[in-house]
Amino acid sequence: xxxxxxxxxxxxxxxxxLTALAVTMAFGIARFPNAAAGDxxxxxxxxxxxxxxATGSLVSATAAAVAxxxxxxxxxxxxxxxxxxxxxxxxxxxxxxxxAFIIRAVLxxxxxxxxxxxxxxxxxxxxxxxxxxxxxxxxxxxxxxxxLGFVFALLHGTAIGREMRAVADDPDLARAFGISPDRIMIAxxxxxxxxxxxxxxxxxxxxxxxxxxxxxxLLSAFAAAILGGIGSAPGAVGAGLVLGLAQELSSPFVGFTxxxxxxxxxxxxxxxxxxxGLFGQRDAVR
Amino acid sequence: MEAYLxxxxxxxAIYVLLTLGLTIQYGLTGLIxxxxxGFFAIGAYTSALLSLAAVPIPLSLAAAALLAxxxxxPIGLLALRLREDYFxxxxxxxxxxxxxxxxSERWLTNGVQGIPGIPRLFAAELATVGTTLTLLVLAAxxxxxxxxxxxxxxxxxxxxxxxxxxxxxxxxxxxxxxSGFKTRVLALGSALAGLAGGFYAHxxxxxxxxxxxxxxxxxxxxxxxxxxxxxxxxAVLGALLLMAFLEGTRFVRDLFPGLVSEVEMASxxxxxxxxxxxxxxxxxxxxxxGDYTRR
Amino acid sequence: xxxxxxxxxxxxxxxxGRRMEVFAEDSQTNPQAAVLAAKKLxxxxxxxxxxxxxxxxxxxxxxxxxxxxxxxLMNTSGAPAxxxxxxxxxxxxxxxxATNDRFGRAFAEIAQREGFRRPATMxxxxxxxxxxxxxxxRAWAAKGFANGEHVIYEPNQPSYRAELLRVLxxxxxxxxxxxxxPDTTIILREWYQMGVPVRWIIPAWxxxxxxxxxxxxxxxxxxxxxxxxxxEGSPAFARYDAAYRRAMNQPGTANVYAAMAxxxxxxxxxxxxxxxxxxxxxxxxxxxxxxNPPGEAVxxxxxxxxxxxxxxxxxxxxxxxxxDFDEFGDVTPDFGVFRIERxxxxxxxxxxx
Numbered sequence: 017x018x019x020x021x022x023x024x025x026x027x028x029x030x031x032x033x034l035t036a037l038a039v040t041m042a043f044g045i046a047r048f049p050n051a052a053a054g055d056x057x058x059x060x061x062x063x064x065x066x067x068x069x070a071t072g073s074l075v076s077a078t079a080a081a082v083a084x085x086x087x088x089x090x091x092x093x094x095x096x097x098x099x100x101x102x103x104x105x106x107x108x109x110x111x112x113x114x115x116a117f118i119i120r121a122v123l124x125x126x127x128x129x130x131x132x133x134x135x136x137x138x139x140x141x142x143x144x145x146x147x148x149x150x151x152x153x154x155x156x157x158x159x160x161x162x163x164l165g166f167v168f169a170l171l172h173g174t175a176i177g178r179e180m181r182a183v184a185d186d187p188d189l190a191r192a193f194g195i196s197p198d199r200i201m202i203a204x205x206x207x208x209x210x211x212x213x214x215x216x217x218x219x220x221x222x223x224x225x226x227x228x229x230x231x232x233x234l235l236s237a238f239a240a241a242i243l244g245g246i247g248s249a250p251g252a253v254g255a256g257l258v259l260g261l262a263q264e265l266s267s268p269f270v271g272f273t274x275x276x277x278x279x280x281x282x283x284x285x286x287x288x289x290x291x292x293g294l295f296g297q298r299d300a301v302r
Numbered sequence: 303m304e305a306y307l308x309x310x311x312x313x314x315a316i317y318v319l320l321t322l323g324l325t326i327q328y329g330l331t332g333l334i335x336x337x338x339x340g341f342f343a344i345g346a347y348t349s350a351l352l353s354l355a356a357v358p359i360p361l362s363l364a365a366a367a368l369l370a371x372x373x374x375x376p377i378g379l380l381a382l383r384l385r386e387d388y389f390x391x392x393x394x395x396x397x398x399x400x401x402x403x404x405x406s407e408r409w410l411t412n413g414v415q416g417i418p419g420i421p422r423l424f425a426a427e428l429a430t431v432g433t434t435l436t437l438l439v440l441a442a443x444x445x446x447x448x449x450x451x452x453x454x455x456x457x458x459x460x461x462x463x464x465x466x467x468x469x470x471x472x473x474x475x476x477x478x479x480x481s482g483f484k485t486r487v488l489a490l491g492s493a494l495a496g497l498a499g500g501f502y503a504h505x506x507x508x509x510x511x512x513x514x515x516x517x518x519x520x521x522x523x524x525x526x527x528x529x530x531x532x533x534x535x536x537a538v539l540g541a542l543l544l545m546a547f548l549e550g551t552r553f554v555r556d557l558f559p560g561l562v563s564e565v566e567m568a569s570x571x572x573x574x575x576x577x578x579x580x581x582x583x584x585x586x587x588x589x590x591x592g593d594y595t596r597r
Numbered sequence: 598x599x600x601x602x603x604x605x606x607x608x609x610x611x612x613x614g615r616r617m618e619v620f621a622e623d624s625q626t627n628p629q630a631a632v633l634a635a636k637k638l639x640x641x642x643x644x645x646x647x648x649x650x651x652x653x654x655x656x657x658x659x660x661x662x663x664x665x666x667x668x669x670l671m672n673t674s675g676a677p678a679x680x681x682x683x684x685x686x687x688x689x690x691x692x693x694x695a696t697n698d699r700f701g702r703a704f705a706e707i708a709q710r711e712g713f714r715r716p717a718t719m720x721x722x723x724x725x726x727x728x729x730x731x732x733x734x735r736a737w738a739a740k741g742f743a744n745g746e747h748v749i750y751e752p753n754q755p756s757y758r759a760e761l762l763r764v765l766x767x768x769x770x771x772x773x774x775x776x777x778x779p780d781t782t783i784i785l786r787e788w789y790q791m792g793v794p795v796r797w798i799i800p801a802w803x804x805x806x807x808x809x810x811x812x813x814x815x816x817x818x819x820x821x822x823x824x825x826x827x828x829e830g831s832p833a834f835a836r837y838d839a840a841y842r843r844a845m846n847q848p849g850t851a852n853v854y855a856a857m858a859x860x861x862x863x864x865x866x867x868x869x870x871x872x873x874x875x876x877x878x879x880x881x882x883x884x885x886x887x888x889n890p891p892g893e894a895v896x897x898x899x900x901x902x903x904x905x906x907x908x909x910x911x912x913x914x915x916x917x918x919x920x921d922f923d924e925f926g927d928v929t930p931d932f933g934v935f936r937i938e939r940x941x942x943x944x945x946x947x948x949x950x
Contacts, residue, residue: 017762017766020758020762020791021758021759021762023758024756024758024759027755027756028755028756031755048387049387049390049391096580096584099584100583100584103587104332105334105385105386105387106328106332106334106386106390107583107587108387109334109336109387109390110523110527110579110583111579111580111583111584113336113520113523113576113579114575114576114577114578114579114580114583115576115580116576117520117572117573117575117576117577117579118573118576118577118580119576120569120572120573120576121569121570121572121573121574121576122569122573124565124566124568124569124572125566125569125570125573128565129565130807131778131779131782131807131811133782133810133811133812135810135811135813137813138786138789138790138812138813138815138816139790140790140792141790141791141792148791148792150787150790150791151790152790219755222755222756222783223754223755223756223779223782223783224779224782224783224811226779227569228753229753232753233755235391235394235395235398238391238394238395239395242388242391264756264758264759267759267760268759268763271406272748272749272750272751272759272760273402273405273406273722273749273751274402274406275759276398276402276751276754277398277399277402279395280392280395280396280398280399283391283392283395284380284392284395287380287384287388287392288380288383291384305636305640305641306633306636306637306640306641309632309633309636309637309640310633313629313633405722413722413727414722414723414724414727415676415678415724415727415728416654416657416724418657418660418678418683418684419661419678419683419684422661505632506628506629506632506658507658507661508628508654508657508658508661509628510628510654510724512654512723513627513628513629513654548630549633552622552623552630552633552634567623567625568625
């Protein structure tokens, strides 16, 4: 049984991880927790399910999700967060919540509240290492891995990626080196949005697409971002996996209702005992 | 018509109390509490359960406020070592966890079935009399809360709180530990939320977990921001505006039947609250009557 | 449909010679808004009865107000609390839908009839889901059978594998669900990919054409779907159906609640006629006189009014059910049993409890 739960945990964990990646990047570079990440996911999911319904292709659905979420994310930056530069953290937080509500309301009006589902063929489980893995899960893991590959290649292999990491590590120093903040920010919000889009699509494939789906996933994403250490991309993904696995594996013990609270407990524990998380660079918590 | 307006005023007064609690926390110290609804819920359930166990309502309301304050204490102790945005995330989780506990512990709260038949404040035969009296009691509580706020703001305790808001390091350098003060403020604001929750239970007479969702916290936030952060009059104005908005949408549908379905109206309301949050943050962060120093 | 029914009533001469007037408010399916809506109706519009509250939360919040105002509440909610004091202390609440408990009993009848012996239950964590499954378990135990595993699951989860594993570990032959469409979709999809055979009894609001469309015929093959059915053979249904088609361009079977709403208006009107008074308590007592046997079966307001005028007792056979109210003001509709076969949802038989 634990094997089957572990498989579920890995897929769940990757979904959390991707969103946590978006959150940690925004947190690390723009320096506030982006509460609109969940609803950005939802936007991607709706784009994906609409395109998939029209074309039947998961690849184009993924592309649609990435494009939609990246666009929404960039819009948030250009219209809202850029104008809040220099303002208090509270202003960013409140504005992010407001933006999240707006996205959710628009999606609700555009698509209605009835669930949308991806019509994908279901198959018998595949045996891997003695575990029965549903082929859909396998496909999702592959998609996630490829997306993560892209993001890490960007962060570590390109100039803009290096600059983003520099800003995350030390914004003042980065500015001293002449790294242009606006370019970085645009890149940041596009990439973070794209990650949310993939996560949203995955969640939509795994479950159903409704306007509330992203908001419900938000707390886990925050917990994973903090657990992994703010600003650390691999930390966020790793923490997401840990959290996903923990939630699934703990349910026989804590019950199906309280396993949701696990994210909260992890959050508290990390902030109390190891505020910089597993891979965080500095104790920026206080 | 008066009875209907009375009923709206009662709900508005509850929101005023809730918003005042938030204003104490955020307006005076900058604590970002995204879990306000959790204390509202604790207050509602406490007063409901106690009054159904034959405890007189004034006592059950006091207990509601007290329990909410007590619940805030450990949150305060734990979370006040954190930067404001981490605190916000933790409180968001707290609000959700309260709802989960209410849902799960059916032996205590009847879980998702909710608790019907909660006694009213004034079980008068004439509904209007009862409602008017309730409104008066609520108004008195709001007034008391406002006066307490003003006293705190003017006291040495209050001056320290203002100082914390503006510069915590300086306060610490003077040898004062902000944490203790912050915890007390958090507890006080939460007590008000708990009291508001208690009143809510006795007015609606039926409570269930899905009435205590995160959206309620953000209603209080938008009320506070619209009215003007840190100002008592701001909290009152904001809560009234919020109430006018929420009830006003009822009449929009009367005026334009068929334009928007009920389900769509829910999305429109959500979007409007979100838009208000963004626009006020961008263009008028001091709210309608707030002070300019607050950004 | 309330408006349509009232139109017919008024064109048949109204109640006791007076026109019925309808005021509509939106509860937003939210107890707080419902309280304000009810306040407006009761105090501004001075309505004598409130018809059509659907969600249990709304009905439970509104009923203290209607009780206080001595108004009748006619609802289609499922919560058991509406039948008894304190909610129904004055007996002014009349429920036109089956209680959650009755749904559960119907499930039990069906499970027994289909030959299952080891049922397990899965419930969505809300009043309706839990009410249905607990009703099932009580009824099943009352038949002398043993109940199996019972799992309550939370909404909006990315995976229900843990919940499924818990249930399937006990090797049930059927799983009885108190569920809704999104979670049913997710659970069945996960189950199918686990490759463990089991049968399903699911409420028809979850096991509907959308579910079939979402999952495909292979996954949904053999699912037993259950819902209350309107009193479809009756002449009352025919009248309602005609009105529904005029208004909505769809058959009346599309919306069981609309049939209930139609019946609410007719029942109320007939009760007023029978009571020969507008006093709430007289009307309350008259409701059972006009809706329950004994009496001449009637199927419309005009017919009933005529017979009452001729001094006869009547028994209104409604569009939604035969409308025999028990001492709690609850009715027992019939339950339709459907099976999903090759992607089609086919009615197999009707169960009476």
